[in-house]
Amino acid sequence: MADSQLLKPAILVISDTASQDPSTDKAGNVLTETFKTDGGDRWATPAIKIVPDNVLDIQRQIQQWTDGEEYFNLVLTTGGTGFAVKDVTPEAVSPLIHRHAPGLVHGMLASSLEVTPFAIMSRPVAGVRKNTLILTLPGSPKGAKENLQAVIKLLPHACIQAAGANSRSIHAGGVSKLEREAGISTSSPDTTTPSEKEQHHRHHHHHGHDHSHSHSCGHGHGHGHIVPKPHTSPSERPQSNDPNAGPTRRYRESPYPMLSVDEALRLIYEHSPEPTIIEVPIDTSIVGSVVAEDVCAAEAVPAYRASIVDGYAVIASAHTAHGKGDTKGKFPVASVSHAQATSMPPPLEHRTIARITTGAPLPENANAVVMVEDTALISTTSDGTEEAVVEILTDDIKPGENVREPGSDVSLGSKILQTGDFITPVGGEIGLLASTGTKTITVFKKPRVGVLSTGDELVEHNNPAPLQGGQIRDSNRPSLISCLQSWGFPTVDLGIARDTPANQLEFALRDALRGSASKPAVDIIITTGGVSMGELDLLKPTIERNLGGTIHFGRVSMKPGKPTTFATIPFKPPISSSTQGVVGNDAQEERETRLIFSLPGNPASALVTLNLFVLPSLHKSMGLAIRAALSDNNNNNNNNNNPVSSPASLGLPLVTAVLTHAIPLDPKRTEYHRATVSASSGTGALLATSTGLGGKGAGVGQRSSRVGSLAGANALLVLPPGKGVVERGAWVQALLMGNVVGE
Incomplete structure (x- = not known):
């Protein structure tokens, strides 16, 4: 058979051990050899991948093999089908299957039970995803081989049909022809007449595709292909919000109570995390931050006695009884003191003066500065480049005049900012910190926010191609991101998650929390779309079922924005390199809480609910509630050093x-x-x-x-x-x- 006509198999080895040391895997080679010896000439050389016992890793690899244009006809997994805690293969594969095939499961189990009673302890899964047949095999090489051998002769027929072949033409020769092509002999000689064969074929064809047949004892034979059909009223059965269940199992009426806006805000405030304190360098990135601890001046401002005018430093004495000083007259210019000087000028001698610029340090012994306006030039140096003698025209100069004393602006060790102060964009706070030599400051960390749009109908807003069919340009994401950035919060563009397959949404949410080389992890996720009652509105069921989250509200009595949803999900951050491997480090086991705001897809609704619900949560997380509480305490003359956070002054004014x-x-x-x-x-x-x-x-x-x-x-x-x-x-x-x- 030509290579182009061979069926393409793939083998996924699922093992923590083999994923770390591929040389320990034996099942992959055994299954490859089984295709050669027992598969006839129908199969190409299998592709083999190894992944750990992790649901997401398993699902991602299978989807790579099944969801593209160059799909594999057959995907075999080996490992993870038992009852051990780490055995998660059935749980990973089942949600991916569009049409289950329990007949293949029964065949594999029946064959294995002839070898060992322990075969009943296996939990295999089989079915079709798109055009690919998927089978889960045991992890032991012997068990995997026996299960594959039990069904391998039937698999080409299943794979060809799954790929979309014409079923009528395939079955035209009857079941006997199919058995001969597969190399399968029946247990008894074929003594049926042609008409009986045709009746037999019609029975099996009906049984294999419609599956309406059931045993007389009342247990449905099923074989996994029958479409779920409700036979009870909604009041007689629990409703499902399983994202894999489809429109026949979706909610017909929202299960979430309608809350008032005030109730919704209370829940948001209650579940928004308290702010985290971080130490950051003094630069423009701290604009918009709230100070977490009092800041004291590391240096005095000014650090030396400095002139506050351009003029001449002098030695002034106290005024005499006649009210006159001793500064009037002609004085030689002994030195020059510039503001940019890196060293102090030499000490000033009696009856000499020093030219000085604004901000420059006074020479030693000088105690006053005469403004240049109160002087006149008498002579210059021989080369004409410098002043030699200057006349001071007044004797009203007092000691300390036009001099800024050390620490007169900011004294060393004095409190320059306090807990709860806001770093404004005007620049005053940063300027104060910089002038006092402050290198770092502790602030409340601003949460990083990720924005994700959902929906098969969305295209990027800057996509140059004209819209087709029901496509819509994604305006929500750039709108929300621009608003968040204007508030000063770091943002991550999470792109667009499609409604189908349903688990793409789960992957997008998990990846946002974990981060990657190209996108940092986020603290809060904002999604738009997918929160109403449509069959593809999968946000709420994905949060509850797939992520183990809690939806605190799913409807709000407001216009616009009624289906706005707020949820929290448990999240275990990855172990950092500094704590990895440390015995007894409790931080490794701690789970944190992450917030998800699922906003409606309509543009006005999304922007309104962002301002109304998300902003107060961001304000609490960045310490503004503590700032408000401190302000209230100060206004009430309360010396409480441990203010209680409150929702006052959060959100829009x-x-x-x-x-x-x-x-x-x-x-x-x-x-x-x-x-x-x-x-x-x-x-x-x-x-x-x-x-x-x-x-x-x-x-x-x-x-x-x-x-x-x-x-x-x-x-x-x-x-x-x-x-x-x-x-x-x-x-x-x-x-x-x-x-x-x-x-």
Whole structure:
């Protein structure tokens, strides 16, 4: 048979030991030899890979072999099918299978049971993923060989059909023809007539594909191909949110209670982690950080007696009884003191002066500075390049005049910043730290945020190709990332995760938390899309079922943003090189909590809920709750050194504004209406105008999918549920997303 006609097998060896030392694997070679000796001329040389006993590693390799255009016809796994704690192969393979094939499982088990009763302790899985047949074999070379030999003659027929061959033409010669081609002899001579053979063929063809046959004892024979069909009402069965179950098992009604915005914010605050303290160097990266510990000046400012004007350093004495000093007159210029000098000028002698620039150190013995405006040049040096004699025109100069004493700005060891202070972008705090010689500072760590879009319909916003079919440009990711970066948080672009296959979403979330060489690990994940009730809205079931997470709320009584979801998932960080191998290090076993905010896919909903729900959590994680608590304590003259974090002052600032037009109210849900808040040039009052008005109607264009309502919006008007409208001129509360603009 030509190589192009050979079926392509692949062998996945699953073993922690073999993954570290491939020379210990024997099963791969045994199975390869079995294909040569027992497979006839139907098989190419198998591809072999070794992975550890890890669900994700197993799934990733199988998907590489099955999901591409150059797929393998058969994938065999060997190892991990027993009852040991590390045996996870069935759990890894089962979710990948689209159509199960229990008949092959029965055949392998029946053959093994003829050899040893312990065969019943194996947990094999078989089935088809896309165009590839998958079988799981035992880890022992002998057991793997026996299982493969039990079914190898039937596998070409299964693989050809799985690859999409015409079933009618394959079965045209009847079962006997298929048995002869496979090299299988029946247990009794073939004495049936042609018509009986055709009836026999029709029975087996029906049984092998529709599988409606069942035993009289009531146990369904099944064979894995029957489509799940509900026979009970929703009230009679538990609902499933298994991402692999498909639309027939999806929720028909959300199981998550509808929470108020305040309840949702309380849960977010409760489960957002307390801030982490880190030590960082003094540079522009600390802008937007909150100081975690008091900072004391490492150096005095200035560090020496310095001039605060351009002029001449002099030795001034106290004024006489007549109110006059002794500085007036003509004096030789003995030296020059520049601000950039790396060494101190020489001591000043009596009846001499030193030219000095602003900020330069005073020579020893000098105690005052005369402004250059109060002097006159008398003579220069012979070469004309320097001043020789200068006349001081006043005798009103007092000791200490125009001199900045050491530590007069900042004294050595004095507190320059305290816990809870905010490093503003204006530059004052960084300038103070730099001027006092501060090299590092402890701040509350800003969480790193990853942004992931989900959906098969999405394409990159900058994809040059024209849209096709139901494609949509992904506007959420660049919008949310730009907003997060404007707040000063480090961000990671996690790209787009497809809805199908379902486990791609799981892989994307796990990879985001673990990080990679190209993308750092994130502390918080923000996703958009996949949180509604569609059959491909897989965020919530993936979080609960695949990641072991807890969904704290899945619906909020608000408009827009009703399906907003907040969850926490357990996460075990990788062991760092500094702790790896240390006996008794408890940190190696500790699990941390990571947050996931699953926002709706509609652009307006995503941006509104980012501002409303994600920002307060970020503020708590970066220490702003502690800052707010300290501020409250100071205002109340409370000397408590251990303030309790509170949700006060977190999230967007709240102001009151006057409506410039009427806006209708939603009868059931609080609406967060996109608007522009401006300051009146006449009265200074804040004015609120909707960004979604159209035509003559008020409030038109504020649908959650309406991208245009985002442009120009710098506020969210908080409109409680009710009947009728909020009239023009009414006062409304507004959450400011940006700076107030001019009228």
